[in-house]
Amino acid sequence: MAAFLLRHRQVSTLGVSGILKDKLDPCRPHVGSRLGALAGVCNLLREYSTSNDNRAHKFDFLDLTCPHAWYPVARRKNRKIFLHVGPTNSGKTYHALKQLESSPSGVYCGPLRLLAWEVAKRLNKANVPCDLITGQEREAVNGAKHKAVTVEMADVTSNYSCAVVDEIQMLGCMTRGFSFTRALLGISADELHLCGDPAAVPLIQEILKPTGDDIHVQYYERLSPLVPSQKPLGSFKNIQTGDCIVTFLRREIYKLKGQIQRGGKHLCSVVYGSLPPETRTRQATMFNDASSEFDVLVASDAIGMGLNLNISRIIFSTMKKFDGVEMRDLTISEVKQIAGRAGRYGSDFPVGEVTCLHADDLPLLHSSLKSPSPILECAGLFPTFDLIFMYSRLHPKKGLYRIMEHFLENAKLSENYFIANCEEMLKVAAVVDVLPISLHDKYLFVISPVDMRDEISSQGLTQFAQNYAQKGIVRLKEIFTPGTLQVPKTESALKELESIHKVLDLYVWLSFRLEDSFPDRELAASQKAICGLLIEEFLERFGWQKQPKTRKLPSRVNSGFLLSKEPRQHSCRLQEWIVLNPEVTLRKKVPNFAGTIFCPNSQNMFNRLANDELRRRRAATSSFALSMLICRVKLCSRLKGAGLTHFREGFSVTLGASEGERPGF
Numbered sequence: 001m002a003a004f005l006l007r008h009r010q011v012s013t014l015g016v017s018g019i020l021k022d023k024l025d026p027c028r029p030h031v032g033s034r035l036g037a038l039a040g041v042c043n044l045l046r047e048y049s050t051s052n053d054n055r056a057h058k059f060d061f062l063d064l065t066c067p068h069a070w071y072p073v074a075r076r077k078n079r080k081i082f083l084h085v086g087p088t089n090s091g092k093t094y095h096a097l098k099q100l101e102s103s104p105s106g107v108y109c110g111p112l113r114l115l116a117w118e119v120a121k122r123l124n125k126a127n128v129p130c131d132l133i134t135g136q137e138r139e140a141v142n143g144a145k146h147k148a149v150t151v152e153m154a155d156v157t158s159n160y161s162c163a164v165v166d167e168i169q170m171l172g173c174m175t176r177g178f179s180f181t182r183a184l185l186g187i188s189a190d191e192l193h194l195c196g197d198p199a200a201v202p203l204i205q206e207i208l209k210p211t212g213d214d215i216h217v218q219y220y221e222r223l224s225p226l227v228p229s230q231k232p233l234g235s236f237k238n239i240q241t242g243d244c245i246v247t248f249l250r251r252e253i254y255k256l257k258g259q260i261q262r263g264g265k266h267l268c269s270v271v272y273g274s275l276p277p278e279t280r281t282r283q284a285t286m287f288n289d290a291s292s293e294f295d296v297l298v299a300s301d302a303i304g305m306g307l308n309l310n311i312s313r314i315i316f317s318t319m320k321k322f323d324g325v326e327m328r329d330l331t332i333s334e335v336k337q338i339a340g341r342a343g344r345y346g347s348d349f350p351v352g353e354v355t356c357l358h359a360d361d362l363p364l365l366h367s368s369l370k371s372p373s374p375i376l377e378c379a380g381l382f383p384t385f386d387l388i389f390m391y392s393r394l395h396p397k398k399g400l401y402r403i404m405e406h407f408l409e410n411a412k413l414s415e416n417y418f419i420a421n422c423e424e425m426l427k428v429a430a431v432v433d434v435l436p437i438s439l440h441d442k443y444l445f446v447i448s449p450v451d452m453r454d455e456i457s458s459q460g461l462t463q464f465a466q467n468y469a470q471k472g473i474v475r476l477k478e479i480f481t482p483g484t485l486q487v488p489k490t491e492s493a494l495k496e497l498e499s500i501h502k503v504l505d506l507y508v509w510l511s512f513r514l515e516d517s518f519p520d521r522e523l524a525a526s527q528k529a530i531c532g533l534l535i536e537e538f539l540e541r542f543g544w545q546k547q548p549k550t551r552k553l554p555s556r557v558n559s560g561f562l563l564s565k566e567p568r569q570h571s572c573r574l575q576e577w578i579v580l581n582p583e584v585t586l587r588k589k590v591p592n593f594a595g596t597i598f599c600p601n602s603q604n605m606f607n608r609l610a611n612d613e614l615r616r617r618r619a620a621t622s623s624f625a626l627s628m629l630i631c632r633v634k635l636c637s638r639l640k641g642a643g644l645t646h647f648r649e650g651f652s653v654t655l656g657a658s659e660g661e662r663p664g665f
């Protein structure tokens with residue numbers, strides 16, 4: 001599918017693979033605001049940013065031994081630090097958020113967009129106006145003094161009464177850890193609440209010593225019991241409603257989903273890392289909803305964070321995972337984080353159970369659950385653009401790749417820190433180095449959330465950077481043909497669609513940083529939403545097309561869900577709502593109609609699309625609000641002969657519906 005979407009498939013990645021070993025990282029670099037002001041460094045550097053290069057030579061830009069000094073705004077405060085630590089599902093975040101909610105101003109910093117969305121929603125619902133800021137979203141709420149952000153977007157120049165940094169143990173993450181270190185050292189708040197694993201306590205106490213902050217540690221116990229089973233699952237015949245099967249390969253997820261569904265008793269939602277976050281949330285919602293048919297979850301370790309899940313039992317299908325270098329046993333922290341998802345407090349399953357598919361794996365499960373997580377020893381660090389820029393002036397002939405490489409090899413660090421793993425960033429640096437753009441712009445591409453291991457994503461980035469360098473403006477249509485997305489028919493087509501979603505996501509990210517040069521944010525966002533829906537359509541159909549007749553509804557099914565006697569055949573029913581996207585190509589074909597038409601073919605799917613759209617509209621500019629219209633499909637013949645393959649015989653569309661019309665949900 002991507003072959004006709006990405007127009008320049010032959011784009012060279014400039015021999016990057018020859019330069020770098022292609023190792024996988026556990027966390028994707030996703031760095032939104034590393035360009036944000038780092039006042040300490042800036043002050044330090046300002047005096048060297050004149051043409052007096054002799055002075056610059058005397059300053060050691062490689063000295064990263066005192067990162068706390070980079071944040072003068074935070075250093076002017078005597079912060080009270082509250083460490084909320086304990087196992088998963090122990091109420092750490094709940095208590096920290098209560099403090100945030102009752103403070104006059106504040107910020108929540110989470111590791112995932114999903115978490116930022118959830119907190120923004122929660123605060124707004126509690127009548128605490130809260131903005132949402134992630135790499136790809138800016139949703140401003142009138143009068144908001146609170147913000148929910150992804151950790152990379154944390155602002156270290158503003159003052160807050162209260163700040164919360166969630167999953168603080170991630171400061172030890174090889175790729176993203178430095179953003180947590182930056183939030184820990186740099187957020188200027190009277191109260192800073194840190195939630196996470198007790199394994200991070202000694203390190204945090206150590207690195208905060210030079211700040212003089214006041215530290216209080218509060219330990220929590222799990223709110224609901226977690227019972228490790230003595231018996232393995234053995235066979236998928238023993239799967240029950242509320243079970244979650246964990247596996248680590250995407251391919252395996254679909255294999256297990258198919259296997260379980262073929263038993264005819266259960267339908268499976270799926271959650272894994274490369275699904276768009278919106279899709280992950282919806283899959284989780286379907287699984288949680290007792291009235292939906294999807295009563296079993298097949299997931300990767302992506303369930304470890306960010307999703308509220310009503311899981312009764314976690315079943316590890318394997319206790320090994322490929323980490324990009326080798327196949328290895330799961331670590332104690334990984335086992336605990338995943339297993340801890342069973343039996344969430346306040347959910348339908350107040351007691352959680354955990355087991356393995358195979359008896360051989362039980363000893364490792366049991367021993368991991370009994371052991372404390374190993375103490376974290378070092379926190380991540382990464383040079384800001386200011387430092388890289390000043391360092392580059394000492395080596396004016398070197399490209400960003402060589403400057404970064406040299407900087408990272410020679411940086412001086414104290415024993416509490418490590419320099420982030422930036423192989424992915426270096427791959428991008430090699431791509432953009434040959435282009436005639438400024439160091440600042442190169443750095444921006446380098447820190448963008450691109451997955452360079454994914455061929456389509458890496459080609460998307462290359463194309464964006466090349467077009468930007470050549471023309472100064474990047475139109476989405478030059479690389480992507482809107483209106484050509486289709487429901488994938490195979491797993492490999494699904495994978496391509498996931499990659500296309502990543503490319504569109506990257507465009508949106510760039511559009512927030514280079515607004516004039518990436519003007520098609522709205523189009524990219526609407527195409528992203530469609531990608532998500534098509535992916536979901538695949539997920540709902542998967543495993544059913546071959547044997548729909550063997551289907552027996554499980555007991556908890558509410559058959560009203562799909563409004564059909566044959567629940568899995570929902571593609572036969574055309575619903576009465578559509579989404580119009582005026583950007584796309586049908587303009588010429590259909591008189592009086594300024595757009596293409598996407599027609600969700602189930603009410604369920606439509607509701608999701610409409611919810612998404614309304615959420616976006618609330619946040620969007622008025623011009624964007626006009627770019628997608630939701631309108632009613634009626635039985636008339638205006639589109640007959642227009643070649644609209646989305647529509648079935650006998651149905652067509654009323655044109656020119658007004659934006660005021662609202663679907664009835």
Ligand SMILES: Nc1ncnc2c1ncn2[C@@H]1O[C@H](COP(=O)(O)OP(=O)(O)OP(=O)(O)O)[C@@H](O)[C@H]1O
Binds near residue numbers: 092093345346
């Ligand atoms: N005192 C409480 N009253 C009501 N609900 C609570 C309370 N404490 C926690 N909860 C609920 O229990 C669940 C788990 O709490 P929370 O997410 O704060 O745990 P956590 O320790 O941060 O877990 P994790 O590490 O998995 O994020 C949440 O749904 C939360 O709303």
